[in-house]
Amino acid sequence: MKRNTKVVLWLVAAVAFMGGLAFASVPLYRAFCNLTGFDxxxxxxxxxxxxxxxxxxxxxxxxxxxxxxxxxxxxxxxxxxxxxxxxxxxxxxxxxxxxxxxxxxxxxxxxxxxxxxxxxxxxxxxxxxxxxxxxxxxxxxxxxxxxxxxxxxxxxxxxxxxxxxxxxxxxxxxx
The missing domain is CATH 2.60.370.10 (Ctag/Cox11)
Structure with missing residues (x-):
């Protein structure tokens, strides 16, 4: 049971990280374009x-x-x-x-x-x-x-x- 809890916690952390990255992607991309002239x-x-x-x-x-x-x-x-x-x-x-x-x-x-x-x-x-x-x-x-x-x-x-x-x-x- 302890091993399953560890796996679930890692999966929840990975999903939270990916969600945060998706949420931040638009402002990060805009900042990148402004900095580099890309796009x-x-x-x-x-x-x-x-x-x-x-x-x-x-x-x-x-x-x-x-x-x-x-x-x-x-x-x-x-x-x-x-x-x-x-x-x-x-x-x-x-x-x-x-x-x-x-x-x-x-x-x-x-x-x-x-x-x-x-x-x-x-x-x-x-x-x-x-x-x-x-x-x-x-x-x-x-x-x-x-x-x-x-x-x-x-x-x-x-x-x-x-x-x-x-x-x-x-x-x-x-x-």
Missing amino acids: GTAMRATKAPEVATDVIVRVRFDTNTRDIPWTFKAEKPYQDVRIGKTAMMYFTVTNTADHAITGRAVFNVLPETMGPFYRKLQCFCFDDQTLQAGESKTFPMVYFLDPEMLKNIDTRKVRDVTLSYTFFESKAAKK
């Missing part, structure tokens, strides 16, 4: 490169909303930028609801291999954004394409990149 996640940068190249890449901007009564658009549909040179794009968001709403923009970079090389210095997507009823705000996004992309076999010939944003109602603000 098309753009990297946050603290400073721009010293030197820009002469290579031009077209950066396209895709703006979407999901289950939030906001309109959201980029100032221009695309921008041609030199690799290593800091660029800025403006995005306008309007709350069409009759009450204040807090939203959060999530983003993705395509092709996915460009995620580690698309660096943001400033972005509205770093924080929740609150808009009052009928309010519009224009947000800058400052970024650059890391010259290291030219040394990577998967990205050195990429000349067209899409940055896609989707605004959702913030879960933190709903609590």
Whole structure:
């Protein structure tokens, strides 16, 4: 009987461990993607490169909303930028609801291999954004394409990149 109790305790511990790991997998994966740029996640940068190249890449901007009564658009549909040179794009968001709403923009970079090389210095997507009823705000996004992309076999010939944003109602603000 004592041996069976030991086996049962080990099995319960294993199931509890697997359940905890499954519960933690989504935030751990999100943290991993933010840290490494994996799965098309753009990297946050603290400073721009010293030197820009002469290579031009077209950066396209895709703006979407999901289950939030906001309109959201980029100032221009695309921008041609030199690799290593800091660029800025403006995005306008309007709350069409009759009450204040807090939203959060999530983003993705395509092709996915460009995620580690698309660096943001400033972005509205770093924080929740609150808009009052009928309010519009224009947000800058400052970024650059890391010259290291030219040394990577998967990205050195990429000349067209899409940055896609989707605004959702913030879960933190709903609590």
